[in-house]
Structure formats: C-alpha cells, structure tokens
Amino acid sequence: MKRRDFIWKGLSAGIITGSALAMNPFKKAMGAVQDEQAWDLVAVKGGEPGLMFDKAILSLGGMKRYVKPNQTVVVKPNIGWDTSAERGANTNPQLVARIVEHCLSAGAKTVYLFDHTINEWTRTYSNSGIEKAAKDAGAKIASGNSESYYQPITIKNGRLLKKDKVHELILESDVFINVPILKSHGGTTLTISMKNLMGVMWDRSYWHNNDLQQCIADFASEIKPTLNVVDAYKVMKRNGPRGVSLSDVVEMKSLIISEDIVAADAAAAKLFGKEPEQIGHIRIANEMGVGTSDLTKLSINRITV
C-alpha cells in the first residue's frame, strides 16, 4: 500500500470509527483508552522527553491510531550535526527511542530511521547518541547520504519548487514520523518541522539558491508526515542551527505533536518566542493551505507534567 493511500484510507477509517463512536452508547467506556475530543495539537511541558511523548500520543489516541500492524514506519529526526546530545543541535535521543518503541508496540513491521545529515553522517549518527538509542529501541538505521537512495518526485502544488529527489524510505514507508528539534536558524530564523524535511531530500543548495523559504513551504505541500513531533526539551536560542557551545541552549522541557505540520511549527515558534508570521516558510505554507498557523482555530490539548 502506498503511504498516501494509507493516509487516505486511515483517515476515512478514522472518520467512520469516530462517527461510530459518537453514536455509541458505551462511549464512556471507550473514553478510558481514548480521549473524547480529537485534538488537532497536543503540547506538553515539564517532563522528560520520553514521558512527555507518552502523554502526548496517548492524548491523540495512542500510536495504534497511526501505525497499523505490519506496516513500515520511517522516523526522521534531526541528526545533522556532529555534536553531543546536550548541545541541542540534534533531536533528543530518548525521544527518538521512545517513538520507535511506540511504533513497534503498535505492531510496526519495521521502523527505519535516517537523516540526510550535514556533517559526515557516521559521526553525527554516533555522536548525537541517536544511533545507539534507536538501535536499542529496535529501529533499523539507514543512511541518507547517498544519492542512490533518492527518487524523483513532482511537487504538484509547488509555486517555485516543481520537482525534487526524495529518499526512497519516505516514499515507500507506510507511516512517516517527523521528529525535528526546535532551534534558531541564521537564514530562516527558526528550524522546526518543515525545515526538518530538508533532511529527506537531496539537493539542498538548490533551495538555498532559489528562495529558501518558498522551497520549504512548497516541499511541505507535497511530502506530508503522518505525525510531527517537535522536540523542545533543550532549545538552541541562538547561533543555530549548529550552535557554538552549551551556552546557546536553554532547557524548555516541552514537546509539541500534531498531524498538521504548519500548526506544529506555529506552536513551536510561539514557544520559542516568535510569532508564526515572522517565520517566512510558516507564513507562506499557511497561505498555500499546507496547514494552518492560526492556533486559535485549533483544538489544543495543553498538558503540564
């Protein structure tokens, strides 16, 4: 089954189940495992990364809602930099591991994990701590730094970016979980979920050359993760996205999770202290209808641990 088909079928199944539940007289009994309201976005604060994810995914109805038995999952954290975990340049390894565990216990056949890294990939994988954490959790580590993995796609709704090359694991897996880390960024002000997708495509310099912010929004209109999990546990407030030292990082101990990539980025931007409209690609993606950056229109579950 193609991923897109799956999402579509999954959504329809969800709608049917949802309506069935709404009419079910035993609604209360079901509510014990699943929240009554379907949240558009869940924000968690104050816990350890793994625990915050547990709370957030439970509030969305558990990982079983996204991962069906025997499906393949690809998890895409940010592993771009050859720096240690506490520097906040790469996604938190505990969070990544916990997501992998949830996918596997939901019945996933295989959970793949990769990133098209910026520094030399074998070093970033190991020094970020993600390789070990993910392997221990049962994920299969793949490389994203070989062009042979990248397959051409067309971007139907792209304003500027019409085609690109995307990692085959993204195209072939049933479920795609995007796990960015919230950071400052010299060029795009912030890097969150949409910017993290630059690690699933091949030629980044083309984007940098041709209106980076527009390209980010265009790409997000085509490649849509099943779920976006924004790691805001340690947040790099300046000198991003690589950072110079530990002094660039503050501990926010937060997590945002949403199916809507624009909403996730808008909420994360607010968490960072910026308005979503200030971030070019969030503004453009909202205009293009990739998602919504207006948080007042969304049902948000705010959880403090």
Add this chain to the structure above:
Amino acid sequence: MKKIRVIIALIFFFSTVFLFIDFRKLLPETFYDVFLYMQLVPSLLKFISAVSIVTLGFIAVLLLTSLFGRVYCSAICPLGIMQDFILWVKKRINRKFRYRYTKPVNYLRYPFLALPVIAYLSGTIFFVSLLDPFSNFGRIVSDFFQPVYVFLNNTGAKLLEKANVFFLYPEEISMSGWVAYMFPAFLLGIIIWMSLKWGRLYCNTICPVGALLGFLSRISVFRIRMIEDSCTKCGKCSFACKATCINIKEQKVDFSRCVGCFNCITACPENAIRYLAPVRQKSLPKEADYSRRKILISGGLLVLSLFGLKRTVFGEGSDFSLSHKHKSGLPRNVSPGISQNTSSGHQQNVYSRHSQNVNSGLPQDLNSGNSRDPDSIQNMEFNSQLPQEINPGIPKEIPHNKVPTTIEPEKHYTVTPPGSLGIKHFTDTCTACHLCVSACPTQVLQPSIFEYGIMGLMQPYMDYVTNYCNFDCVICSEVCPTGAILSLTMEAKKTVQIGKVNLIIDNCVVKTDNTACGSCSEHCPTQAVRMVPYIGDLTIPEIRPEICVGCGACEYACPTRPFRAIYVDGNFEHQVALLPEEEELEQEVTEEFPF
C-alpha cells in the same frame, strides 16, 4: 625461513592495505602506529620533522638490515610484497618460469638513491615522494584500490538492503581532478611490467630504499652464503631468485641485491645455500671484503647530514621563505630578508602585495591542468572572461542562482590540513602517501595537482569544493606517518586557524536575489560567519575572521555559482583562532503555554 617470511609479509601487507582502504576507520589508532612504525622513509621523516624519539622505526630497520640483510624488502615493504604477489600469480600461471642471474644496474641504482637524498638536503621532498616505496604503495592503494573497495561495499550494501539487512552502508566517493592520479597509475604500470619481466628489478634499480638497504646489507651479519663444497651448480637457487642476484657460475651471491625472500634456500636440493652468520661460514664471498669501513663512514655521514638538515630547518628557519619561493609554483612574493616566523602583521603585508601582483607567479599549467569546477579559485587568469564563457563546463544539474555571480574569490594560499603548521612545514615533510586522503571522513583532503606547485604534486590539500573539514575530528593528524601533519588534541585543533574566511557580499544570494539563505552560517562551527538583520525578515552574513578556523564549511555550503560568495584563503603559517565569546542566556521557564 620462507614460511616465516611469507607469514610476516602477509600480515604487514594486508594490514597496510587495510589502513589505506579503511574509509570507515574501523581500525584503532594503535594499529596505525604498529604497522607504520617500521616504514623506513616515513619513520625517518617523522624523526626529522617531529623531533621525537618515539619514531625510531627507521633505526630498527637499519639495525635489522645490518644484522639480517634486506628482510625489510620482503617482509615489511608493502610495495615489495605487492611485487611478490604479482610474481606469485605469474608462477601459478607459468610454472616453468625461471629467473636468470643479471648484473646489477648500478649506474641507475645509486643515482636513484642520490637524487632524493640530495634533493631533500637542498630543500625539496619531491623526489622522495616520487620514489619512496611506501608512499608509492599508499598512492596506488588509496587512489585505485580504495575506490574498488568502496564500490564492493556499495554493491554489498545494495544487495543486503534488498534483503532488508542494514549492515553495510553505501559511501559516496568524491575525487577531484584525474591528473593527480596519473602518476600512481603510471607507476603501477611500471611496477607490474618490470616485475613480470625481471622480478624484483624495480627494488634493485629504482627504489632508493632498496639501494640504501643494499648498501647497508653489505655489512650484515647473517647472509645468504653458498657452500661451495656441497654445491653442484645445478642452478635451482638461481632460477628461484626474484632478485636475480645469484651467480651460479661463480658461486656468488650479490647480497646487496638480495631481498631476503629465502626462496633459494627452499629450492636447493643439496642444502648448499644457507643463511649463515660469519662464524659458521666455510667460504666467505669475495664482496664481503668490500671496504666496509668506507661504507660505515658514508652511512654515518648520511645520518649526520640529516641531523644537520634538521637543525637548519628547525633551528634557524630563516632561509625557508626563499627556498619555498623557488619550490612552489604558488605566487609568493616573500622578501628573502624577512623571517617568516613573524606575526600576522607580516602576513598582511604579503597579502596586500599579492592582491596587486597575483597573476605573475602562477604557472600557466595551473589553468589548463585544472579539470574541476570552473568556480575553482585557482583560475585567477580567467578574471577577464565573462562567467558565461565558463558556464558550459558546469554540469546542467548544478543549480544556478538567477543572477550568475561575477566576482571571483582571490585566494593566495592553498589550505593545508590542521596540524601541518603551514605550507612550509607541510610541503617539506609530506611524501604524498595519501594515507590521510583515504582516512579523512569527509574527503576534504584531495591529492593536489599544482596547488602547491609542480614540486608539490600529489601532496594533499584541503579542497573546499569537494567537502569541508569536520570541526570535531583529528584523524589526519593521527594517521600521518611522516609528521607532515603533526598530532593534535581535539581541543587544540578547534583553535588552529588554517585559513581565514573572506566574504564577497555582492555575490551573496541574499543580496543578489533578496531571498533567505544562511547556508554558510548554518555550517560554521564557530559562528565566524553569522547572520545579521538585512531588509525585512532577511538576514545576511557577516564575518569575524579572528574566530575563524578555516574549516571551509561556509565555502563548501555556499550555493552561488560560478563564484561563491564566501571562501577561505589559506594561512601560509597556521595561526591560533580566538575563541568565540560566550554570553549566558537567561533560562526562561514559564509555566504557561504561549498559545
């Protein structure tokens, strides 16, 4: 005897080969130390350059030779063992093949020893690089066998991935111009041809290490001797001799050419050729009387002169700007009177002169020989040409900013790897064995063509078109066997400034296209290039060269073509970068969600 030799040789050979093809750096550092310790030329150079007594491997080799003859050539030297491989294969194919005694080709052999020694003493390592067997072997393996290994790895990875096994991962190989691979290819051809035709003739005619050890082996204690009484002159030993040094008619062994393979001993049915100490010998071969004293004296003189050289280079160091100017094709208008050991003030002086006079020193070949991206910085004489004329050389896939950039970066010095102290030390000590080239995880180290001038051919340089230097990495300094790249701690490496950042703001895509980028700053480990507010939401790069380490990440990442907006110009002598300042951030912990 032969079996022991073969086992030791195989261990050394495969270890050395693996060192040169190990692109994932699976081997620990100690492995390098152990197997490179006994390589004569690298060890000798490291001794001279690193001023260290831990690199006494060459003395061990000399002692070994003076005791046992040239066992180095058959058991340690990878190039020698490679020839043995070729000969072994040949013997498998043609079992009837026999070697015949030949006379030594001394009129080539000793000049080939004298040439690198004299050239080195007069200030260029070029001929040492060209003739050193270890470096030649390194280049052959690193330039040809490693790509094959990577190819096999990639094929294996693809197959395993089909079976859903993620054990191997593909690796991209990036190679700069093919010109630098010409010499190793040529040499590999020569060696295969010579060994197929004449056995170990290369080792006894062209190889300077062979000649040097041959010289020394005239005095060695244990040697191959023929027992004339038991010898039936059947010639079997001579037929088995790869070095073709057994003269069966006169029952003599030219031990200076014997590579210590011991095949003759195995071949002799009468046990009439033996490996003996002088005490047990029955008849002494005539050439053993060869004036030993004379040889000892000349050997001593050689060692002394090398020490003398070490002193001139490291003790005084005043004349090197002059010698360097001659050696390198790079523009270098350094006035001979001024010592190079000065601070950046003098460097600045040099820089400013170059900016006016940069083309004059460049050899013409530099332009024609450069087959890489036309945006390469070396094409300074293309200044007058329009970018459009250069464009056809760029493959179509390379994206272009809407407006092609017009201002060409002006580089004065090639960047040398961190730990190499600067161009002078590096080009004086590197024999271009390419161990660092194959060990470098980012492949930023590439064999040079004319980046250091013709005399620096094949010496690696930091090629920021191919990649950039990883901030948290000191692998090249750990593996370098000659001391051209001296060992660095991780902390020290982070402040070694191998070059300085330069910004051409008029090439920057933020300015030309009014779109966001930040690629340079994103890659910068020290924020020596940072993004500052520009028009509206846009940010534009700003540089602080004093905290730049010269890693080249910004230059590699800069997307503009044909010329980049940001580039690193090498430091002739490496300097110390200032540390980026650290201000404390306020830990803002709010209980509320801001949405």
